[in-house]
Amino acid sequence: MDFSISDDRRMLTDTLRRYLFEQYPVDHRTRVAYAAPFHDPAQWAALAGLGLFHALAPEDRGGIGGTGFDVAVVFEELGRALCPEPVLGQLMAIRLTLAAGGDLEPLLTGETRAAVALDEAEAGWDLDALTTRAADGRLTGRKTVVYGGAGADRLLVAAAGPGLWDVAAGDAEVAGYGMIDGGPAAEVFLDATPASCLIPEARAALEEARDWAALALSAEALGAMEAAFAMLTDYLATRKQFGQPIGTFQALQHRAVDLAIEIEQARSIVILAASAMDTPERAKRVSQAKHLVGRIARQVAEEVIQMHGGIAMTWEYPVSHYAKRLVMIDHQMGDSDWHLERLMGMLEAG
CATH class of the missing domain: 1.20.140.10 (Butyryl-CoA Dehydrogenase, subunit A, domain 3)
Structure with missing residues (x-):
């Protein structure tokens, strides 16, 4: 196996490492990660401007990477800087939007912040145990520890089936909080909340x-x-x-x-x-x-x-x-x- 990284990925690594070192030092991280909104919106926009999210999507869908190695080098640098920006939710939303054949552009530019509401307290990580239900284009249920859910514009919600639904965050009750290690998360409460089905069978x-x-x-x-x-x-x-x-x-x-x-x-x-x-x-x-x-x-x-x-x-x-x-x-x-x-x-x- 070739353990070296390509020139493009090396450039991405160097650019991101230098930017985070200069603009996201640990003392800045400590200030923003534990107080609402539990990240730095200005730095979110700046990272989007660097093309960070484009590195998470394939070229044929408007990105500049999208491979496992692209994702790995991006998140390795985020971990090195202990960066609390909710990039994980954006990555998952990009992958699910790819599967649904949807428009990636708002996610890649950072114009839209998305979070994936997957987990439930009683279900653990078992997709077959989900209790969130869909009926007549509406969702009812509760999602827990939705990473990046605080401040997200869109919620991609996994419901029983399992199916994948798109919900405007403003239509749901979103209780945001900071995680114990910093960064934004939320509890999401759905009570006959309007939603559109993206993938009926989404396992x-x-x-x-x-x-x-x-x-x-x-x-x-x-x-x-x-x-x-x-x-x-x-x-x-x-x-x-x-x-x-x-x-x-x-x-x-x-x-x-x-x-x-x-x-x-x-x-x-x-x-x-x-x-x-x-x-x-x-x-x-x-x-x-x-x-x-x-x-x-x-x-x-x-x-x-x-x-x-x-x-x-x-x-x-x-x-x-x-x-x-x-x-x-x-x-x-x-x-x-x-x-x-x-x-x-x-x-x-x-």
């Missing part, structure tokens, strides 16, 4: 969109892990104890090397998953990635805090925010256990 489209989201989250975790590890190695080289940097202590060196190896394993599985997004192996590779990355992300979060000591628990030190995000990524779009069970089901099915 394949919804599963595919969730797989793209799981790949994106795995790549985001990879970027966040690398940033947290870089802070750790810098700390080990500068923090002194007994008159010498603590990075010279063999026990800490071994723990840091173990973390570096785990992060490289995470990178390898993300690359494998990205390469399989347009193949029959998509679901298997994505679940492998989400399961392994979820486990490693938790390990990295725990280890960087332990090796930093008490300073890593403070609000002002960035490591605490990276650790929160790494832990919470595992709970989005299926946690490690759910993806392991999914893999086991695939093996049993042959």
